[in-house]
Amino acid sequence: MANSLPMTLRVYRKLSSAMVPVVPALIKRRLKLGKEDPERVGERRGMSADTRPQGPLVWIHGASVGEVLAAAGLIERLRALNLRILLTSGTVTSAAIVAKRFPPDVIHQYVPYDSPRYVARFLDHWHPSLALFIESDLWPNLILSCAARRLPMVLINGRMSPRSFPRWRRLSNTIGALLGRFDICLAQSNTDAERFAALGSPNVVVTGNLKLDVAAPPADPAKLERLMSVTRGRAIVVAASTHPGEEEILIEAHKSLAKFFPGLLTVIVPRHAHRGEAVAQLVTEAGLRPGLRSREDLPVATTDIYVADTMGELGLFYRLAPIVFMGGSLVAHGGQNPIEAIKLGAVIVHGPHVFNFTDVYAALDGAGGARRADDRDALVKQLGQFLADPAARDASLVASERVVEQLGGALERTVTALEPYLLQLRLEMGAANA
Secondary structure: OHHHOOHHHHHHHHHHHHOHHHHHHHHHHHHHOOOOOOOOHHHHHOOOOOOOOOOOEEEEEOOOHHHHHHOHHHHHHHHHOOOEEEEEEOOHHHHHHHHHHOOOOOEEEEOOOOOHHHHHHHHHHHOOOEEEEEOOOOOHHHHHHHHHOOOOEEEEEEOOOOOHHHHHHOOHHHHHHHHOOOOEEEEOOHHHHHHHHHOOOOOEEEOOOHHHHOOOOOOOHHHHHHHHHHHOOOOEEEEEEEOOOOHHHHHHHHHHHHOOOOOOEEEEEEOOHHHHHHHHHHHHHOOOOEEEHHHOOOOOOOOOEEEOOOOOOHHHHHHHOOEEEEOOOOOOOOOOOOHHHHHOOOEEEEOOOOHHHHHHHHHHHHHOOEEEOOOHHHHHHHHHHHHHOHHHHHHHHHHHHHHHHHHOOHHHHHHHHHHHHHHHHHHHHHHHHO
């Protein structure tokens, strides 16, 4: 295999092997930053305390929370076929979401660091029967090692962003050597399909975006009732999955809106919960009164901005507020998925940077199912119009729900595309049980 690889990948493999001695220092640093689970760091080296289950094992890999949740419906369909699931991801947050929202028989592991030694140890232990990689988290040693073992690999919910595509074009031999080892690429859109094909995917099928088929996130009924009781009568806006640089804009927008909507409560849900204290400090510095959920505060009458810095509770706040600003869009992060909020009855406002969900937001904006705000003034205008006009909110929500319905169906198309692989696994199960 090595002789057939482009120089970039041969160099990468050597460097990633040579970096093994510094991994303990890397893990130590990441532990200090809260980016690793101290009880599970062995998984980063391909080791596991869990036992591989008997029979075919479908391995699904996604980078973080969004990718893991996108696979939820597919995982349920695979479990219904009595297939065992190994789910890997790379973040502590995603591991917490899996533990909270997935059945206990779904095995979660942290993906090993991309060193040939760690990858081989991982594959030797788990011996997956089928590998499904979500979107675009493509680790070279992981892919090359799977191909060397003749493990069938499928890229599902494939996405190639406008930023990534030109970068990979400059390394076309490198990405082509990786994509060419996948049996098939199931792309989110025609644009994604064209990009994957141009970069070397030999077999591309458009199946749609699995994130459009995700179920609405759950919420604890008692917690929801408590929040509703202490905020009853107040106008509420939720800013979901915000990133650094956005909170300052949202705080200023709140100050402007509160002049026209007395009692307005803005709920800020940072994308990364550990930033809660810093966000609350920004609120205080702006002369406003914060509440911090991680301290078990509840929003009281004097709370201006409530910082919901806990994990897995977006379902609560989407149900609480009729208006949601989707974060990651006022800064060049690419936006967050608006579908869950829409399914829970919220209207959507977003910034200009939504390249992670280009087609979704284009369809929503075109139908009047979402509104774009490019800066603070536009944000104040769009939020203010929704706050002042319930009929406009209702019309926008109807339009957004129609768009979501029209764009759905990716799960069925994905399962259909995977059917040849699933049939082979079922035959293996039948032979083993005979």
